[in-house]
Amino acid sequence: xxxxxxxxxxxxxxxxxxxxxxxxxxxxxxxxxxxxxxxxxxxxxxxxxxxxxxxxxxxxxxxxxxxxxxxxxxxxxxxxxxxxxxxxxxxxxxxxxxxxxxxxxxxxxxxxxxxxxxxxxxxxxxxxxxxxxxxxxxxxxxxxxxxxxxxxxxxxxxxxxxxxxxxxxxxxxxxxxxxxxxxxxxxxxxxxxxxxxxxxxxxxxxxxxxxxxxxxxxxxxxxxxxxxxxxxxxxxxxxxxxxxxxxxxxxxxxxxxxxxxxxxxxxxxxxxxxxxxxxxxxxxxxxxxxxxxxxxxxxxxxxxxxxxxxxxxxxxxxxxxxxxxxxxxxxxxxxxxxxxxxxxxxxxxxxxxxxxx
Amino acid sequence: xxxxxxxxxxxxxxxxxxxxxxxxxxxxxxxxxxxxxxxxxxxxxxxxxxxxxxxxxxxxxxxxxxxxxxxxxxxxxxxxxxxxxxxxxxxxxxxxxxxxxxxxxxxxxxxxxxxxxxxxxxxxxxxxxxxxxxxxxxxxxxxxxxxxxxxxxxxxxxxxxxxxxxxxxxxxxxxxxxxxxxxxxxxxxxxxxxxxxxxxxxxxxxxxxxxxxxxxxxxxxxxxxxxxxxxxxxxxxxxxxxxxxxxxxxxxxxxxxxxxxxxxxxxxxxxxxxxxxxxxxxxxxxxxxxxxxxxxxxxxxxxxxx
Numbered sequence: 010x011x012x013x014x015x016x017x018x019x020x021x022x023x024x025x026x027x028x029x030x031x032x033x034x035x036x037x038x039x040x041x042x043x044x045x046x047x048x049x050x051x052x053x054x055x056x057x058x059x060x061x062x063x064x065x066x067x068x069x070x071x072x073x074x075x076x077x078x079x080x081x082x083x084x085x086x087x088x089x090x091x092x093x094x095x096x097x098x099x100x101x102x103x104x105x106x107x108x109x110x111x112x113x114x115x116x117x118x119x120x121x122x123x124x125x126x127x128x129x130x131x132x133x134x135x136x137x138x139x140x141x142x143x144x145x146x147x148x149x150x151x152x153x154x155x156x157x158x159x160x161x162x163x164x165x166x167x168x169x170x171x172x173x174x175x176x177x178x179x180x181x182x183x184x185x186x187x188x189x190x191x192x193x194x195x196x197x198x199x200x201x202x203x204x205x206x207x208x209x210x211x212x213x214x215x216x217x218x219x220x221x222x223x224x225x226x227x228x229x230x231x232x233x234x235x236x237x238x239x240x241x242x243x244x245x246x247x248x249x250x251x252x253x254x255x256x257x258x259x260x261x262x263x264x265x266x267x268x269x270x271x272x273x274x275x276x277x278x279x280x281x282x283x284x285x286x287x288x289x290x291x292x293x294x295x296x297x298x299x300x301x302x303x304x305x306x307x308x309x310x311x312x313x314x315x316x317x318x319x320x321x322x323x324x325x326x327x328x329x330x331x332x333x334x335x336x337x338x339x340x341x342x343x344x345x346x347x348x349x350x351x352x353x354x355x356x357x358x359x360x361x362x363x364x365x366x
Numbered sequence: 367x368x369x370x371x372x373x374x375x376x377x378x379x380x381x382x383x384x385x386x387x388x389x390x391x392x393x394x395x396x397x398x399x400x401x402x403x404x405x406x407x408x409x410x411x412x413x414x415x416x417x418x419x420x421x422x423x424x425x426x427x428x429x430x431x432x433x434x435x436x437x438x439x440x441x442x443x444x445x446x447x448x449x450x451x452x453x454x455x456x457x458x459x460x461x462x463x464x465x466x467x468x469x470x471x472x473x474x475x476x477x478x479x480x481x482x483x484x485x486x487x488x489x490x491x492x493x494x495x496x497x498x499x500x501x502x503x504x505x506x507x508x509x510x511x512x513x514x515x516x517x518x519x520x521x522x523x524x525x526x527x528x529x530x531x532x533x534x535x536x537x538x539x540x541x542x543x544x545x546x547x548x549x550x551x552x553x554x555x556x557x558x559x560x561x562x563x564x565x566x567x568x569x570x571x572x573x574x575x576x577x578x579x580x581x582x583x584x585x586x587x588x589x590x591x592x593x594x595x596x597x598x599x600x601x602x603x604x605x606x607x608x609x610x611x612x613x614x615x616x617x618x619x620x621x622x623x624x625x626x627x628x629x630x631x632x633x634x635x636x637x638x639x640x641x642x643x644x645x646x647x648x649x650x651x652x653x654x655x656x657x658x659x660x661x662x663x664x665x666x667x668x669x670x671x672x
Binding site: 043044045046047048076161167192193194195197198200201202203204206207208210211212214215226227228231232234235250361362363365366 | 372373376377380384387474477478481482483484487575579580581582584585586587588589590591620621624625627628629630634635636639
């Protein structure tokens with residue numbers, strides 16, 4: 010826990026001692042997979058936490074623990090939060106799924122919210138964003154921008170969320186550029202700047218001139234900037250410090266409205282276990298400003314694509330789309346259902362290589 | 367699958383870059399352990415070095431000053447370890463762990479203002495003639511200066527430990543501090559110097575990540591290299607050149623496995639991802655069959671009255 014949080018809790022303990030309406034406070038806990046300064050995924054979740062504090066002022070108290078490994082350690086952290094009287098706990102990474110369910114069983118009166126997972130319980134909600142909608146926009150721009158026709162993709166773990174992103178980006182890159190080829194590297198980490206930089210460099214050395222990343226740090230952006238002629242996209246956060254080039258656009262996760270609504274629900278006693286999966290339309294997925302490095306017509310098309318998804322007129326996975334082995338997944342005009350998307354474990358036709366199992 | 371897409375020259379060149387932070391941190395820890403002190407705070411000293419170097423080079427615009435600041439930063443943090451273990455006689459394992467935890471938190475605090483800033487670039491050395499040799503030139507003679515500094519430190523440590531009186535005394539302190547004390551050597555003083563050297567090297571290694579390898583500042587960016595360095599010292603049987611070999615092996619396979627993945631080789635990614643650890647351990651364990659052992663006083667607290 011950070012020093013400032015400790016100080017805050019110390020100050021709060023003093024407040025409790027003086028008995029000033031402290032029992033009315035709703036306590037909200039956050040478990041982060043990386044440091045709040047990662048500039049990406051955790052940074053945005055922490056912005057959501059700050060928004061909750063801003064919204065409710067002294068009616069709410071938030072605590073967070075950062076860089077919690079996915080695994081048994083996470084259970085310990087969550088248990089500790091629940092024991093300290095948290096009313097609502099957000100666990101913000103896929104790997105916290107089973108620990109969240111386990112701890113939730115032990116604390117039936119504490120509400121849990123697990124990001125990007127699929128297991129729910131009476132006191133466990135899941136929430137996620139339709140990042141693949143943002144990936145469609147990225148794929149469109151990437152397919153237009155690449156000159157070598159090789160697009161590098163840094164994956165974290167082979168989980169449905171990441172595979173959806175790869176498929177969506179590929180489908181839309183292929184649409185505008187039939188010769189496009191994806192090179193995918195699995196980093197097996199969410200956050201390791203040195204490794205992410207290495208992965209980006211390897212992809213660049215092998216000819217990629219567009220890098221898409223599904224890891225949390227800005228290291229690939231720095232590697233691309235050094236290479237000079239490589240396009241990147243901000244991931245999870247705007248990463249605008251690398252705009253206008255190499256970062257030409259980004260996917261921005263906006264968790265604040267959801268966190269505020271859920272905290273409000275706990276305060277009102279109306280909290281129920283739900284399965285939320287919001288996208289561009291609801292504002293949970295934002296597209297960062299498309300910089301001038303992108304040709305004007307491409308930018309216009311990308312914005313039109315975004316608008317169509319926001320209006321609900323276009324679904325990124327609309328048939329005809331085949332699976333990698335050539336079998337039909339979606340017929341002409343057919344739209345993927347959420348169940349298949351949530352558990353997606355296959356590549357679409359045209360992608361090379363196997364998904365690690 | 368197309369192995370032809372892997373450029374062996376770029377591969378070897380980038381493995382040397384990937385290995386350098388590990389190499390620097392490990393050679394520093396080797397000297398510390400040779401003096402009979404186990405400092406588990408390598409990770410903490412690295413990350414403090416990373417931010418010290420980053421902050422100073424951003425403020426001054428000079429990467430060289432940054433690296434000097436990183437060495438000083440790492441050494442200053444190791445002073446804390448000196449205080450705890452050499453004067454307060456605290457447990458070395460616990461103190462080292464505390465140093466890592468403290469370093470990680472403290473660097474995050476120091477680095478708040480430096481997120482998202484690009485540091486000044488150091489640029490590569492182009493040695494005339496040598497760097498123009500085909501194949502060997504790009505591999506050996508077109509790197510940043512710190513990479514050569516790392517190799518020079520390895521050579522210097524090896525020569526010092528093996529051929530000089532200073533090295534002999536250092537080893538004596540590490541093997542049997544009571545005997546060294548009885549001979550009139552200042553055990554505490556020698557150990558303090560060794561610990562400071564270890565801190566400075568770890569700091570350099572950290573700054574190599576934040577200034578050259580990545581280059582940017584992010585919290586927790588050393589991501590466990592310090593721990594690998596600690597393990598590497600043991601597996602390298604406390605021998606400087608094996609540290610170099612182990613670091614290059616580890617860095618090399620790390621880069622190679624990413625290359626193989628990108629080239630679409632049909633080996634399951636899980637095996638590729640674990641290969642750097644397994645192969646490095648295997649090779650060094652086989653090498654260490656020559657009965658090299660740890661310094662006898664490693665991790666033991668010294669006090670003149672004991």
